[in-house]
Amino acid sequence: MCGRSGSGKTTLLKLLKKQLAPYGERTGDIFVLGKKIEEQSEQESVTAVGFVMQNSNTSIVTETVWRELAFGLESLGKSSDEIRRKTAEISVYFGLEPIYNKKTEYLSGGERQIVNLASVMLHEPEILLLDEPTSRLDTISAKKLISHIIRLNRELGTTVIISEHYTDDIFSYANRVILLEKGKLIENSHPKHISQNFSEIFLPTSARIHRAISPNANEILVTSAEIRRYILDNYTITKNIMPISSQPEQNNENILKIRNIYFRYSKNESDILTNLSLDVKKGEIFSIIGSNGSGKSTLLKIILGTEKIYSGFYKRSKKIKISMLPQDPREIFFKSTVEEDLLSVCDNKERISDICEFLGISELMSRHPYDLSGGEQQKTALAKILLTSPDIILLDEPTKAMDFESRQSVISIIRNLKKSGVTQIIVTHDTRTASECSDRCAFLFNKNIVSIDEPKRFFSQLTYFTTPEAQIARGIFQNAVTMSDVVEMCRKNNIK
């Protein structure tokens, strides 16, 4: 199920599950397994339909993994022996054995979402509903979760309805694709037979590239392998290296200097960062990528100065003002309207309206910050931070859980901010964001930075933890890591 934020995807999914149906007026009928939803008993609805939510953290109820798994079965009044057998079985199936006794607070986002899926699957539902389950995960964890879902569908025949913004991983497995727009169903077909007016932002990367290089093709290419074959079959590749636009030499002045730092949260825990060194130049956009829980956010906190290193050199100059956009923008909203909130950091109304115009949030001024969509919240928080006129902005996952358009607009804001000379450090697990907006990228792995490079070289050197576009261009076009790069390279070469 595709659709922009606010198109009614979540509402539709929730209507299919009796316990979650939103309050309001409904006309028409919903049939689940041949029965009107009103006639379903509570028990039937609980067991027949499983629901996995977007936020893996808030949907976990209990404090340990095994208790979380047992929760649903306890509700059904199963005996201890049965629960023991079933949780054991499901743990083996989903590979949860190593974390079975762990506290849920110590799990990574990917692990949490698999625990959520497993605990829903313990009811053995006929229908599995998933509301943007991968939107907060890094690429690798997302692929792992999707592969579990596909396996359930193929092995157990579970009907799966999944809503997603980025369809790369699931499009090829889908039997049907539906598109919602403003609460209306406007497309309902097999992925291979999607109509031409299907908005391209919901297509997988392969199909988008295909459409861009041959606009008249009817066929939809749903996997990276297909588009690779298409390019190799249809083009005589003569030019295969994407030139890296050498940027005008900026001032090489380092605004941040970090040397051999070590960090851990407390004496009895293991190191989060070891022997890490880093330079950030003035005015650049510096991205740090890494999987969930690799210590990226911790590094930001160290730069910000709220966490102290125990060894190494890092000194924050008092002249440099550093601000941070937190992962959850709600953390910095204190007032009941956006306007009041912005006025609390800056009383210059002209400046506020300038910045709001720049970010495109002028019409949100009278709204409550909590009523905004994820993208709008992110921009409002950014406005608040810009009002403090910082020299360095730290952005913690600025495009997390956003749809295509919100993400694109955040990326263009980041690029525009560069023009005003602000240094930006972004940490993200979204390789696309990093590839599209940064001047330099770094890869944080095993408590240290393992490589730093210009994004095109950086992502084309990686094979697995990289952008889908780079995976498509691997071995065909060197240094092509974004959609426009790949399309540009195709155009440079002759069609056979």
Place this chain on the structure above:
Amino acid sequence: MIIIMQNECAFSKIHPLPLFMWFVSVISFTVLAMNPIIVIISFIGAVAHRILVSKKISVKSIIGNAVFMMMITIINPLFSHHGVTELFFLGGLPVTLEALIFGFFMSIVIQTSILWCLSMSECMTSDKIIHLIGKIFPKIAVLISLILRFIPLMKDKYKRIIDSQTALGEPISYLSAFSVLVSIFLEDSIDTADSMKSRGAELKNRTNYSNFKFSPKDFCFLIFDVIICAVIIISIKKGCLNFSFYPSISEIPTENSACFSYIMFAILAFVPAAVEVIFWTRFVSISSVLNIPMKKQKH
């Protein structure tokens, strides 16, 4: 990934029900029997278990505990003036030998109870408490589990809010940070409630599952505990263990029945230390024979 190494306690492997019964019985005898022999046995048992579990003795904690005990010993005679053996007068009031001894006795009782409670908090983890409650009130068990989940979550969020506020360069207001925390928490709880509802939290006939299995060993331990408790309770009822501090210190009961009770209580009080010793000697001998590197269990 955060792995917290904890002191491993072999005694805690016993099923929560007999374990809880054991702690309750030992602590209540220590506090209620008012018999010096029982208290001293209990004290030695507790110290032995603490040392075996933590595998180190810190001078700092010994001094700290000694000072604490001395304070109680000294304070009691200053306020209690019962007893017949006057040592000296302080501000016109007598300081008696009996009150001093009673103070010392009470200091050991309090110290012993603290040590046993420490062991208990290490052995009776939240899992076990939920298990005991959940058998009778499954819904309360869920509630406890929810709270245990939310406390670390809220602590973490609170710190994040403070950090984000610092990042804005505003003066930190703990009150407004707390109000933001509550708002976020309430909003997120809607999701958690949905997740609970969709997995049937509203259905009747909830059961409670736990990882603990009641084995024959646990049953034997429970019976053993009950028998010893019965023996000691009978001797207390019969007055065999009676001991008084006021007005003058009575003789320590040493009849056969009293001695039998002492031995029984000693067996009870030294169970945790014995379990620890048996576990470690077995474990060490096996690993040294097979040349396996010793691994601490991760919790």
